[in-house]
Amino acid sequence: MSKYSISEFLKQTEQVDKDQGLFELETQRMLEVNLDGQVWAKAGSMISYNGKIKFEREGMFEHGLSKTFKKAFTGEGTSLMKATGRGKLYLADQGKKVTVLDLRNEVIHVNGNDLLAFEPSINWDIKLMKRIAGMMAGGLFNVRCEGTGMVAITSHYEPLTLRVTPGNPVITDPNATVAWSGGLQPEFQTDITLKTFFGRGSGESIQMKFAGDGFVVVQPFEEVYYHSK
Template sequence: MSKYSIEEFLKQTEQEDKGQGLFELETPRMLEVNLEGQVWAKAGSMISYNGNIKFEREGLFEHGLGKTFKKAFTGEGASLMKATGNGKLYLADEGKKVIVLDLRNDVIHVNGNDLLAFEPSIKWDIKLMKRIAGMMAGGLFNVRCEGTGMIAITSHYEPLTLRVTPDRPVITDPNATVAWSGNLQPEFQTDITLKTFFGRGSGESIQMRFEGDGFVVVQPYEEVYFKSNS
């Protein structure tokens, strides 16, 4: 059989059940959700499904008035959709690498643009980083995920996890920061000496500084967000 035949192509790419549970990495850049009930996913991330699944846009007051107000300031990047039913759901986001995390009474902060899906058992809240909202296009927000259950996050290319210790703080570019442990509270600083190296509208390099004991996940890519005019 030719290695380029249709049969060989199907053999190499056909969906297969790996028995990994609710969230399954079908490929490094595609998440399979073995749905039996409900899951939250990033709006627009569905690429295929089978079975009896109903999709709903997140209701205006579904998660309370406070989150609705915060969402109005963060734009469409935080929009969620609810998938309910039984079947197989396939999610992806611009070809980014998918990372599945099984939280066990853990807390993690995820960049709002990098949260792909999570179980309903996960408690979440949108956190707008107000101090830099006026410095960066569209500001920057993250989602605090807490509890027990599965979440899926995304990264442009392979992520790198950096340990933060009391004697070794970590400084990152906000646009390259994917997630960080729940006990860390980043501070923001600017470095005017770096302004000639950055094509930013502010003319300054805005950085996130993490101090304490935990970890930060970064990606080898700067994700730039643009404020919607709508």
């Protein structure tokens, strides 16, 4: 049989149940949700589904509103959708690598553009990085996820996790920062001496400084966001 036959293609690419639970990594860049109830996902991330599933896109929230559950979040137009029903739901985001985290009464902060899906048992809240509003075009929002349940995040290529220990802070580029542990509160700083190395419109390099005890996840890619016109 030819290795390029249709039957061989099906053998290599056909969906296979792995019995991993609610979230399954069908491939490194595709998340399968074995839905029986409800899940939150990034709006526009659905690529296929079967069964009876209803999708609801939530409206924009007011920036001054502060409560645990908000109907949507925005980071240059990014928002959440709620999928309700029973069936198989397949999610992906621009071919980015998907990582599933099983939180056990833990907290993680995720860049608003890198949150793909999470269980309804997760408490989430929007955090606006007000200090850099106007200083850079994107990365202004992150989502604080807390509780017990599955959270799926995305990254361009393989993520790298850096340990942060007392006395040894970690400095990152905001556009390459994917997530960080709940106990860390990043500070923003600028480095004018680096302006010749970065094509920033502001002429400065904006950095995130993580100090304390925890970890920060970065990707080998600068994700640039644009304000919708």
